[in-house]
Amino acid sequence: MKPTAVAVPSSKFTFRLRPIRLAEFLALALLIVAMGLPLFFLLVGSFNLAPPGKAAVYGVNNWVNAFTDPGTLGALWMSFLLSVVRLIPAMILSVLVAWLIARTDMPGGRTVESFCWIAYFVPDFPLTLAWILLLDPSFGFLNTAAKGLPFIDVPLFNPYSFWGIVWVHTSTSGIWFKVMLLVPVFRRLGASLEEAARVAGANTATMLRRITLPVLAPMILAVSVLSFIRGLQSFNTELLLGTPAGIYVYSTRIYDYLQREPRAYGEATALGSVFLLVLGILLFFYWKYLSGDKKFTVVTGQGYSTLRVKLGKWRYAALGGCLLYIAVMMILPLLFLVIGSFMRRYGFFGIAAPFTLAHWQNLFSDPIFFVALKNSLIIASVTALGGILLYSVIAYLLVSRRTVTKPWLESLCWIPHVLPGILLSLGVLWLFLSTPLRTLLYGTVWGIALALILADSPVTTQAFKAGLLQLGADLEEAARVSGASWAYTYRRILLPLLAPIAAAVGLMNFGSALTSISTPVLLYSHQSRPLAILLLEYSFTGELERAAALGLLITVIIGAMMIAGRKLGLRLAGSS
Amino acid sequence: MKRIGSVLFLILGLWYVPAVAQTQGSDKEWQEALAAAKKEGKVVVAGSPDPVMRNAVIPKFTERYGIPIEFIAGRSSQIVSRVQTERSSGIYNVDVFLAGPDTTANELYGDKLIDPLKPLLILPDVVDGSNWKDGKVWFLDPEERFVVRPFSSVASLLFINTEHVKPEELRSIKDLLNPKWRGKISTEDPTTTGAGANMAARLYNQVGEEFVKNLYIDQKPVRTRDRRQMSDWLARGTQPICLNCREDDVRPLIKDGFRILEIFELDGVPGTINGSPWLLSVANRAPHPKAAQVFANWILSKEGLGIYARGYGSATARIDIDESYLKSGNIPKRGVKYFDDTAWQWIVTGRREYREKAWKVLKVK
Numbered sequence: 001m002k003p004t005a006v007a008v009p010s011s012k013f014t015f016r017l018r019p020i021r022l023a024e025f026l027a028l029a030l031l032i033v034a035m036g037l038p039l040f041f042l043l044v045g046s047f048n049l050a051p052p053g054k055a056a057v058y059g060v061n062n063w064v065n066a067f068t069d070p071g072t073l074g075a076l077w078m079s080f081l082l083s084v085v086r087l088i089p090a091m092i093l094s095v096l097v098a099w100l101i102a103r104t105d106m107p108g109g110r111t112v113e114s115f116c117w118i119a120y121f122v123p124d125f126p127l128t129l130a131w132i133l134l135l136d137p138s139f140g141f142l143n144t145a146a147k148g149l150p151f152i153d154v155p156l157f158n159p160y161s162f163w164g165i166v167w168v169h170t171s172t173s174g175i176w177f178k179v180m181l182l183v184p185v186f187r188r189l190g191a192s193l194e195e196a197a198r199v200a201g202a203n204t205a206t207m208l209r210r211i212t213l214p215v216l217a218p219m220i221l222a223v224s225v226l227s228f229i230r231g232l233q234s235f236n237t238e239l240l241l242g243t244p245a246g247i248y249v250y251s252t253r254i255y256d257y258l259q260r261e262p263r264a265y266g267e268a269t270a271l272g273s274v275f276l277l278v279l280g281i282l283l284f285f286y287w288k289y290l291s292g293d294k295k296f297t298v299v300t301g302q303g304y305s306t307l308r309v310k311l312g313k314w315r316y317a318a319l320g321g322c323l324l325y326i327a328v329m330m331i332l333p334l335l336f337l338v339i340g341s342f343m344r345r346y347g348f349f350g351i352a353a354p355f356t357l358a359h360w361q362n363l364f365s366d367p368i369f370f371v372a373l374k375n376s377l378i379i380a381s382v383t384a385l386g387g388i389l390l391y392s393v394i395a396y397l398l399v400s401r402r403t404v405t406k407p408w409l410e411s412l413c414w415i416p417h418v419l420p421g422i423l424l425s426l427g428v429l430w431l432f433l434s435t436p437l438r439t440l441l442y443g444t445v446w447g448i449a450l451a452l453i454l455a456d457s458p459v460t461t462q463a464f465k466a467g468l469l470q471l472g473a474d475l476e477e478a479a480r481v482s483g484a485s486w487a488y489t490y491r492r493i494l495l496p497l498l499a500p501i502a503a504a505v506g507l508m509n510f511g512s513a514l515t516s517i518s519t520p521v522l523l524y525s526h527q528s529r530p531l532a533i534l535l536l537e538y539s540f541t542g543e544l545e546r547a548a549a550l551g552l553l554i555t556v557i558i559g560a561m562m563i564a565g566r567k568l569g570l571r572l573a574g575s576s
Numbered sequence: 577m578k579r580i581g582s583v584l585f586l587i588l589g590l591w592y593v594p595a596v597a598q599t600q601g602s603d604k605e606w607q608e609a610l611a612a613a614k615k616e617g618k619v620v621v622a623g624s625p626d627p628v629m630r631n632a633v634i635p636k637f638t639e640r641y642g643i644p645i646e647f648i649a650g651r652s653s654q655i656v657s658r659v660q661t662e663r664s665s666g667i668y669n670v671d672v673f674l675a676g677p678d679t680t681a682n683e684l685y686g687d688k689l690i691d692p693l694k695p696l697l698i699l700p701d702v703v704d705g706s707n708w709k710d711g712k713v714w715f716l717d718p719e720e721r722f723v724v725r726p727f728s729s730v731a732s733l734l735f736i737n738t739e740h741v742k743p744e745e746l747r748s749i750k751d752l753l754n755p756k757w758r759g760k761i762s763t764e765d766p767t768t769t770g771a772g773a774n775m776a777a778r779l780y781n782q783v784g785e786e787f788v789k790n791l792y793i794d795q796k797p798v799r800t801r802d803r804r805q806m807s808d809w810l811a812r813g814t815q816p817i818c819l820n821c822r823e824d825d826v827r828p829l830i831k832d833g834f835r836i837l838e839i840f841e842l843d844g845v846p847g848t849i850n851g852s853p854w855l856l857s858v859a860n861r862a863p864h865p866k867a868a869q870v871f872a873n874w875i876l877s878k879e880g881l882g883i884y885a886r887g888y889g890s891a892t893a894r895i896d897i898d899e900s901y902l903k904s905g906n907i908p909k910r911g912v913k914y915f916d917d918t919a920w921q922w923i924v925t926g927r928r929e930y931r932e933k934a935w936k937v938l939k940v941k
Contacts, residue, residue: 070939136814138812138814139812139814239801239802240800240802240805243765243799243800243801244798244799244800244805246799256767256768256769258653259651259653259768259769259770260653260769263653263656263657265657344832345811345828345829345832346808347808348811348832351832351833351834352832352833366630366631367630367635368630426657426661429658429661430661433661433662433664433665433667434665438665438667442667443669521650521654522654522657522658522661525646525648525669526620526646526647526648527646536625537625537649537650538625540624540625540651541624541625541626541627542803542804542807542822542824542825543627544804
């Protein structure tokens with residue numbers, strides 16, 4: 001047999017597009033279009049000096065106006081101060097509560113976690129009003145009760161103050177969001193490291209400080225960055241409590257520009273750019289920390305145990321502390337909110353026949369209500385599922401050593417978090433209108449869902465990323481050695497391991513989609529109006545009681561979904 | 577005598593024949609417009625999220641003509657921003673605007689987003705000048721063609737809770753500067769665009785700079801941006817004097833027995849009329865032009881305007897709408913000279929100029 005020469009193409013000239021590379025470039029293209037373009041539109045628009053509808057004239061006046069405004073620096077300082085003051089204790093408490101729920105034998109951990117979930121989704125506007133009813137110096141329930149004591153003759157509490165704002169924030173947004181994100185990663189933490197620490201003679205505090213917290217640092221840092229920026233953008237509470245006390249924050253200044261006629265989007269974007277700067281600085285340190293020699297892997301292919309720390313006699317004290325915090329920060333104002341929805345006038349107990357069912361009846365008889373409910377459920381479901389699918393892939397790319405565009409992907413993912421909601425909505429509106437898909441996206445529930453998926457990118461990506469950082473590379477390598485493709489490995493190995501995090505962020509995104517106002521506000525039409533916009537309309541026209549009823553209803557829907565979703569998540573977690 | 581009779585007959589005939597012909601012409605035109613509107617299938621109206629619109633106007637109009645209304649509700653600024661962005665991409669979604677005076681004059685009219693409305697008014701009930709207090713439909717714009725002002729009520733100057741403030745304690749506008757009321761007055765935040773700043777502009781214009789300084793700085797009024805907060809404070813008496821409370825927020829309080837008194841004028845500041853809650857205009861390149869025409873005519877008719885006026889509590893520019901449900905103070909009196917807060921020139925230049933002056937006093941840029 002005569003040997004045959006076969007021409008083998010040189011591998012140097014072969015370009016083989018691997019699935020992961022394809023996924024990377026697709027993700028990058030999507031993020032550039034979906035996140036980068038709206039930001040680009042906004043930044044270009046901020047240099048346009050012409051009034052809306054007129055031919056563009058470019059210059060820097062909008063930026064000069066925004067930053068020479070005498071109130072701007074003071075407001076920025078106040079925002080930083082408020083954000084820092086409430087971030088530090090809230091982070092410490094959140095880590096502690098998440099640890100107690102996920103890593104210790106504290107009884108009732110699941111109940112405490114459920115309360116955190118419910119608390120997060122109670123609309124903050126009526127909840128702030130509930131705190132006013134409790135704390136107002138003249139008529140507040142707690143101040144009135146305190147004045148009954150013999151040694152107190154001045155009001156003890158004043159919500160219209162710096163500390164009043166900090167307190168109410170601790171109730172409306174304090175630890176709930178952070179605990180929700182931290183518990184799944186605490187759960188995923190295998191006990192082997194902690195056990196090794198114990199064997200080496202470390203006590204619980206040393207183990208927490210030297211093992212648990214450093215291993216969970218990516219998520220703790222991500223949650224801190226998210227919370228800090230969220231704190232800077234906080235708005236509703238400051239508007240209700242800050243204005244009477246003359247406390248103005250940065251987001252109020254942006255709001256002012258957006259309320260002017262004609263609206264000053266240029267100045268608002270210029271001010272919003274400070275958030276970009278802050279994010280840039282925080283991300284720099286975040287990446288620097290993560291890019292060192294540190295290892296965060298806790299789940300490997302070599303066995304995995306989740307033994308909990310035994311608290312002994314302190315377990316009931318821990319539960320008592322958690323329940324006390326929940327009772328004061330959540331149950332008390334929520335109770336007032338429930339009562340308020342049944343009052344003829346919210347908080348006025350002295351009027352004749354103060355209680356009524358009229359607001360609930362009016363809510364259900366509003367012809368728009370059921371249409372809005374259907375829209376909201378579609379939008380929230382699509383947002384939750386879409387977010388899980390998209391951002392689990394992107395997070396995988398972010399932690400994969402094979403990804404070459406990591407910094408770009410990561411930066412683009414953070415953009416929605418630094419743009420004030422209404423500006424993001426405007427950017428997305430421009431984006432939708434400039435694509436051929438506008439008939440499918442503009443004014444439809446699908447378009448709103450897509451915008452909400454974009455808005456969810458920072459939280460969802462970071463949650464998945466933190467979860468993936470805990471998984472050892474050997475899991476994937478074992479699958480690959482066994483002949484599994486990347487897609488198969490992702491679907492059968494990684495995704496099930498991420499199930500608890502997927503369930504958590506899916507539910508969180510479902511809830512956010514139900515309550516988000518600023519994202520859909522420029523994108524909805526008559527047919528696609530969601531419940532949150534209806535809530536805004538009720539608040540805008542002073543129908544506070546009907547707004548409270550609707551807010552509670554949204555909370556109940558989220559509560560029901562949470563129970564179903566958590567059961568599913570736990571089942572998946574169990575099967576994985 | 578016979579001759580006089582013939583002349584009279586001729587004069588009557590000259591008046592009657594065109595009048596009947598015009599009415600029949602209008603009727604025919606109206607029926608044609610109605611048929612075309614039904615073919616268009618719907619009308620898209622943009623306006624404030626007003627419960628009257630949702631609960632009364634939309635069901636009645638749909639029942640009357642079988643044409644559904646798509647209502648885009650939101651703050652005027654958000655609606656205009658959305659419309660302008662849509663238009664820059666060639667999308668024309670809105671047919672009719674029910675917007676506030678500033679948005680209408682400075683943006684809808686100023687940016688040429690609206691069409692002349694005058695030629696579209698054909699319903700006999702609307703075009704008949706005898707149905708209007710001024711003898712004709714009240715067009716507000718300089719050309720008297722684009723923007724209709726259907727409402728004109730005497731605006732409240734302030735509200736007081738008489739359990740805490742006796743009416744005789746407030747005779748003159750300067751009485752507000754009594755140290756007794758320091759910290760007892762609430763106002764919508766005057767440092768940003770809105771009712772609070774508009775009031776400051778008006779007081780600057782009518783009473784002067786020193787008064788604005790004394791009232792808004794020295795008297796330490798409590799500021800808010802939530803209208804409900806002000807009416808709650810008024811009812812509880814924590815701030816028993818309210819500069820920017822809204823009549824429709826206060827009405828339920830009075831019904832619940834709170835002793836709230838609406839004050840329309842004080843010595844030193846004349847009574848004011850305004851066109852609240854909205855001005856009417858139709859979008860140019862409207863997607864449903866005939867439906868827009870039918871809606872615009874109906875909302876100005878006795879039925880349409882009557883429903884809105886009763887629900888909102890405003891006096892209209894029509895003569896044939898029952899106003900017995902209003903307080904007498906709300907209805908402009910003949911022969912009295914009022915300051916018109918919705919006058920075109922005041923909206924376009926005056927208010928802005930005085931607002932800037934007031935902001936300078938309040939050290940706001």
